[in-house]
Amino acid sequence: MTDIKSMKLYTHLGRIYRELGELGIMVDDELSVDQLSAFDQLHYHGTQALDVAMAMLGVDGGQRWLEIGSGLGGPARYLAAYSDARITALELQPDQHEVACNLTERCGLSQRVEHVCGDFLDYDRASASFEAIVSWLALYHIPDRPRTLLNCHRLLVPGGRFYTEDLIARGDIGDDQRKLLQRDLYAITLRRIDQYQRDLEKAGFEVELCTSMSSNWAEYVRLRLAAYRADRARHLRVHGEAAVNAMAEFYLAVNRYFQSGKLGGLRLCARKPET
Numbered sequence: 001m002t003d004i005k006s007m008k009l010y011t012h013l014g015r016i017y018r019e020l021g022e023l024g025i026m027v028d029d030e031l032s033v034d035q036l037s038a039f040d041q042l043h044y045h046g047t048q049a050l051d052v053a054m055a056m057l058g059v060d061g062g063q064r065w066l067e068i069g070s071g072l073g074g075p076a077r078y079l080a081a082y083s084d085a086r087i088t089a090l091e092l093q094p095d096q097h098e099v100a101c102n103l104t105e106r107c108g109l110s111q112r113v114e115h116v117c118g119d120f121l122d123y124d125r126a127s128a129s130f131e132a133i134v135s136w137l138a139l140y141h142i143p144d145r146p147r148t149l150l151n152c153h154r155l156l157v158p159g160g161r162f163y164t165e166d167l168i169a170r171g172d173i174g175d176d177q178r179k180l181l182q183r184d185l186y187a188i189t190l191r192r193i194d195q196y197q198r199d200l201e202k203a204g205f206e207v208e209l210c211t212s213m214s215s216n217w218a219e220y221v222r223l224r225l226a227a228y229r230a231d232r233a234r235h236l237r238v239h240g241e242a243a244v245n246a247m248a249e250f251y252l253a254v255n256r257y258f259q260s261g262k263l264g265g266l267r268l269c270a271r272k273p274e275t
């Protein structure tokens with residue numbers, strides 16, 4: 001089985017501290033969510049994507065939200081800062097979890113964001129613990145989709161919402177291509193958009209919105225690669241050769257898969273029925 005660290009985005013985590021250093025922010029300094037948001041969002045379109053989710057889900061006071069695959073904690077901090085919700089941020093990788101805890105504490109948000117390190121497949125908090133479950137570019141990493149969705153259904157209150165932006169397959173993907181996608185993107189569960197929607201319905205959800213993001217994200221990753229290459233000299237000065245080569249290879253691979261027409265994405269919102 002491929003290791004998640006074969007995906008180069010998850011190496012050289014010190015990048016975020018180097019970027020903050022460029023702004024004159026030292027390791028123990030206090031921080032704001034807005035200072036961080038250019039560096040701590042590991043999905044497409046950064047906080048704009050989170051604004052879309054908040055508009056769709058509503059941000060009524062006192063809600064409890066779970067984010068699956070919370071990375072460096074960027075989405076969880078932003079949601080906590082711009083809503084009244086309390087966020088549980090679940091992250092598999094201990095090194096990312098540790099960075100996330102440090103940044104959240106320095107933002108003064110530790111009372112609003114609870115960081116938990118673990119695998120969602122083992123996550124056994126009490127049933128009906130959350131009004132919403134959200135996830136950006138994480139569910140495609142998790143091997144057992146039926147079990148993942150049944151656990152989401154169990155964890156939500158009746159009427160609760162499930163919201164995700166995730167990677168999907170477009171058409172059939174051969175075994176060789178799947179192996180490469182596992183190595184470069186740790187893509188373990190890639191479903192087509194129609195299958196994704198059906199999986200949710202089978203788990204007991206009513207799908208309210210299911211939109212393809214494939215063309216939009218193909219353009220986003222193309223421009224991201226071009227911008228990273230154009231600024232290579234600056235990145236080398238800040239991060240050094242090993243980190244820059246890792247990121248450049250990652251952006252190149254993602255762009256290649258999107259432009260091949262085999263990889264795409266979706267935005268989906270579903271509801272657990274009241275009864």
Ligand SMILES: C[S@@+](CC[C@H](N)C(=O)[O-])C[C@H]1O[C@@H](n2cnc3c(N)ncnc32)[C@H](O)[C@@H]1O
Binds near residue numbers: 068073075096120
């Ligand atoms: C592409 S990152 C996105 C992070 C965050 N959602 C964001 O948008 O900034 C996906 C994250 O999901 C985490 N992840 C993968 N499998 C997981 C699992 N089974 N349980 C919890 N987290 C998981 C990864 O470790 C990674 O940090």
